[in-house]
Amino acid sequence: MNPSDPEVLAAEKKRGGGPVRRFRLTAAEARVDLGGRTLRTWAYGDDLPGKEVRVTAGDILDLTLANHLPVDTTLHSHGIRLRCDMDGVPDLTQAGIKPGAEFAYRFAVQHPGTYWLHSHSGMQLDRGLYAPLIVEDPKEPLTYDKEWVVVLDDWVDGVDGSTPDSVLTQLHHGKRPPMDMGTGGMSGHGGSAGHHAMARGPARAGSSGPSRVLRGSHSDLLSSMGGNVDFPYYLVNGRLPQAPTVFRAKPGDRIRLRIINAGADTAFRVALGGHEMTITHTDGYPVQPTTTDALLLGMAERYDVLVTAQDGVFPLVALAEGKKARALAVLRTAKSGALPEPSVQPDELQGRLVPARRLVPGDAVAYSDRKPDRQIRLRLTGNMKDFNWSFDHRPYSVEQRHPIRQDERVRLTIINATNMWHPIHLHGHTFAMTGLDAAGARKDTAIVLPHRKLVFDFYADNPGLWMLHCHNQYHSESGMMTTLGYHR
Ligand SMILES: [Cu+2]
Missing domain, CATH: 2.60.40.420 (Cupredoxins -  blue copper proteins)
Structure with a gap:
């Protein structure tokens, strides 16, 4: 069955159709400020992460992606059970979007939850080409006062000449990965080059930059190395620990955190100092509420948690598992009080941690x-x-x-x-x-x-x-x- 076959369209029809919600993203070269460090990268607009896309379950999402990059790109709506021809996999569900061209992703969004958008072409996800996609529930069963979308990332692009492509080349000892990308039939340029070579950006390939190969790493939680890449930076919502994003609330507020791991090679162990968390969802789907001190998120996993804000200034720490590094954001409910040090180590990081396999699904x-x-x-x-x-x-x-x-x-x-x-x-x-x-x-x-x-x-x-x-x-x-x- 092909991505636009009648069966696909029949399944889409069953999802029904509500109001059409239009959004427009532009993938382009951008300068981003991580907080005292400005870099050139590829992003959706000038924001890192890209501007949130928020719709309600039952809506039709109409999302046009304009490609201002020098190479092909596509957009994947991660976790959404959508019609196949809108899934954004180059050469499989669509041809890559050429430089200067645009593509309208239009599909019914049936299920609420925390999702995210990212490029599915080559190593582009490990640049800045990602954004949260939040689907609200018209019959939201949870009650909370505030919502905090937390996007975690590992960062190398544009640091001392490195790009994700050059790091991939280093991991392959200077050679290109020997992938057979097929005939490239959908993209029409034939041969074995395929979208991945196109998406890599030949002008920026090669093994530029210092070695980023991770050595001597171990994570007990992951029973192995934390990853393969030694990133210079780890970010929450596009910010370095030295200049963290600060989320403001009042003591006693119930806050829903929607945490997304947009990293390419890093699992994060996440805890909020001075608070326990109640897990309510993972990957957009409800679980029986489960209290925990810390979470473990592999790449692309999402967790929704509820916290009741205490009075003070609290670090939200995302440890890069097995990498001796971290990302940081701050919850502030008190007027006074200094920001936490970048090296802050809340006890909750070593507390209870519920693995996904222990979670019990919501009844529905x-x-x-x-x-x-x-x-x-x-x-x-x-x-x-x-x-x-x-x-x-x-x-x-x-x-x-x-x-x-x-x-x-x-x-x-x-x-x-x-x-x-x-x-x-x-x-x-x-x-x-x-x-x-x-x-x-x-x-x-x-x-x-x-x-x-x-x-x-x-x-x-x-x-x-x-x-x-x-x-x-x-x-x-x-x-x-x-x-x-x-x-x-
Ligand atoms: Cu793997």
């Missing part, structure tokens, strides 16, 4: 115990030395398909045969974690630890071609991506 989104109709087993393969990350030893090719059929309940077992942890993301569906007695929390991105497995179920209710990939951008771009394809 819990899966039944129906047996799967189809089982797919995949292995994650590759190693740090060769940087040959892949599924089943086969680097990504745009023609690969793992067949599924509409209305099946599919069980995917992903065996991590590597020494590295990976955040695995499925497009177009929100799966249910398994492993507890009953089906677990609904998610679209989940961490799999080294030599462990990730097992999840999903209903094949959204026809088309859907990527399954590691959300470590340096891994996916090295080949750790594959595609599930509906067949008739």
